[in-house]
Amino acid sequence: MGKFLITGGTPLKGEICVSGAKNSALPIVAAALMADSPSRLLDIPVLRDVQNLCEIIRRMGCKVEEKGNEILIDPAGIERPEADPDLARKLRGSYYLLGVLLGKKGWARSSLPGGCNIGNRPIDLHLKGFKALGAEMSIDHGIVEVRAERLKGNRIYLDYPSVGATINIMLTATLAEGTTIIENAAREPEIVDLANYLTVMGARIKGVGTDIIKIEGVESLQGAEYRIIPDRIEAGTYMMAAAVTQGEVFVKNVLVEHVKPLIAKLKEMGVEIREEIDGVYVKGNGHLKAVDIKTLPYPGFPTDLQSQMMVLLTQADGTSLVIETVWENRFMHVDELNRMGANIKIDGHSALIKPSRLTGAEVTATDLRAGAALILAGLVAKGDTEIRDIYHIERGYENIAAKLSSIGARIRKVK
Ligand code: EPZ
Numbered sequence: 010m011g012k013f014l015i016t017g018g019t020p021l022k023g024e025i026c027v028s029g030a031k032n033s034a035l036p037i038v039a040a041a042l043m044a045d046s047p048s049r050l051l052d053i054p055v056l057r058d059v060q061n062l063c064e065i066i067r068r069m070g071c072k073v074e075e076k077g078n079e080i081l082i083d084p085a086g087i088e089r090p091e092a093d094p095d096l097a098r099k100l101r102g103s104y105y106l107l108g109v110l111l112g113k114k115g116w117a118r119s120s121l122p123g124g125c126n127i128g129n130r131p132i133d134l135h136l137k138g139f140k141a142l143g144a145e146m147s148i149d150h151g152i153v154e155v156r157a158e159r160l161k162g163n164r165i166y167l168d169y170p171s172v173g174a175t176i177n178i179m180l181t182a183t184l185a186e187g188t189t190i191i192e193n194a195a196r197e198p199e200i201v202d203l204a205n206y207l208t209v210m211g212a213r214i215k216g217v218g219t220d221i222i223k224i225e226g227v228e229s230l231q232g233a234e235y236r237i238i239p240d241r242i243e244a245g246t247y248m249m250a251a252a253v254t255q256g257e258v259f260v261k262n263v264l265v266e267h268v269k270p271l272i273a274k275l276k277e278m279g280v281e282i283r284e285e286i287d288g289v290y291v292k293g294n295g296h297l298k299a300v301d302i303k304t305l306p307y308p309g310f311p312t313d314l315q316s317q318m319m320v321l322l323t324q325a326d327g328t329s330l331v332i333e334t335v336w337e338n339r340f341m342h343v344d345e346l347n348r349m350g351a352n353i354k355i356d357g358h359s360a361l362i363k364p365s366r367l368t369g370a371e372v373t374a375t376d377l378r379a380g381a382a383l384i385l386a387g388l389v390a391k392g393d394t395e396i397r398d399i400y401h402i403e404r405g406y407e408n409i410a411a412k413l414s415s416i417g418a419r420i421r422k423v424k
Pocket of ligand 1: 102131132169170171172174313335405
C-alpha cells in the first residue's frame, strides 16, 4: 500500500495539464463492444478503474490493447457476455456492460456494483429502464442477469436524473427497435461525450445534454476513432489546489463550460479567475470569502467537488454551509479534516464550516474525492501530512503527485 507525504505551505505556481475524463472513459470503453468493428479511443487516462474494465472485457474474449493514453478495442470474439464477478465488484463502471451486452447480445450478467462507501449504490433506475425496453432480469447471490428476446423502444421517466441509469438506458436503446425517450435524463458532460462517440459509430441520438433524450434504434454500429473530453473534476480539483495555497496556476486542457459552477463559486470567494481558450488561470489574492454550497445534478455544483471545496471553506473568513443532496454519506472526509484542526460540524446532509488553521497529521483516504480533499488540506496545512490508502485517489487522478510536484507542491509517494 502506498502513502502520500506532503509538506504544506507552498503556494502552487506554474502550469498543470488535465487528463481525459474517467467518467467518460468508463462508459465509452464499454460502448466500444456495441460495434461490429474495432475502435481506437484517445486521451484515455491510465487509471486502475479503466485497466480493470479492460481486463473484464479481455476475459470475455475480446482483444484490448492499452498503449498509454490510447486503447484499441476489437469487439469481435465476445464468447460469454458475462463480466468477471470479482473484477466487476471492484468497479462501479462495470455495470455499463449490462446496457452494452443487453443491447448487443440480448443477454448479460454482472455482479451488482460493490456498495461504494459514499452511500449505497442502487441500480433500480437502470433495471426500470431495461424492463421498459423489454428485458427480464434476475438478481441472486449478488449477480444481476438481464435478458431480452427482442428490445423495443419505449418512453422512460427517471425518478432521479441518474448519470448511470441515463447512460445504461441510452446504450441499450441504441440497438433496440424503434424510438426511446428518456425523460428527466441526467445532463452531465460525460453523457454528451458518450452520445458523441455513439453517433460517430452510427447511432441516432437527439437532445443529449438536456433532460429529454430521444434515441432511434439502429441495426448495427461501426467502430470509430474517438478522443474523450478532459476531466472536469480533475480540473476543478487543481483549480482549488491553486486557490487554497494562494498560488498562481494555469490549469490546461479544460472545457471551461464544464467547470462553470466552480468558477462562479471561486469568484464569489474572491479568487482571481481568467477563462482562456484551452484552460483556466487561477490566482489566489490573499484571502477567501465564506460561501454556501449545495451539490446538485449538472449543471449544479458537482458532488464530486464537494469534499475539495470544503477544504477551501476551512480557510475562508467566515462560516460556510455545505448541503450534499446527491449522496447520503459523502462527508467521510470531515472526520479526517477535523483531525487536521478543521472546525466542521455535520447535521444530516448539511455541514457547517468555521475558519481554522490546519496542521499536518496522519490521515486516511476513504474514497476517491475525500482523498483528493486530504491532499488539498495537506498542501495548506502547517507541517507534514501523511495520507494512507491512496489507492482510492489513484483510481481517479492520473499521476497526481507528479503533476502537483511540477507546480511546486511538496508531495511524494512512499511505499
Ligand atoms: C456517477 O455515479 C459518477 N460515477 C459519480 O462520480 C458521481 O458522483 C455521480 O455520477 C453523480 O454525478 C461515474 O460516472 C463512474 P447517479 P452514478 O446514478 O452514475 C441514486 C466519482 O467520484 N440512484 O447519478 O452512480 C444514487 O443512490 C464518482 O468519480 C438511485 O437511487 O451516480 C445517488 O443518490 C463518485 N437509483 C444518486 O442517484 C439508481 O438506479 C446519484 O447517482 C441510480 C442512482
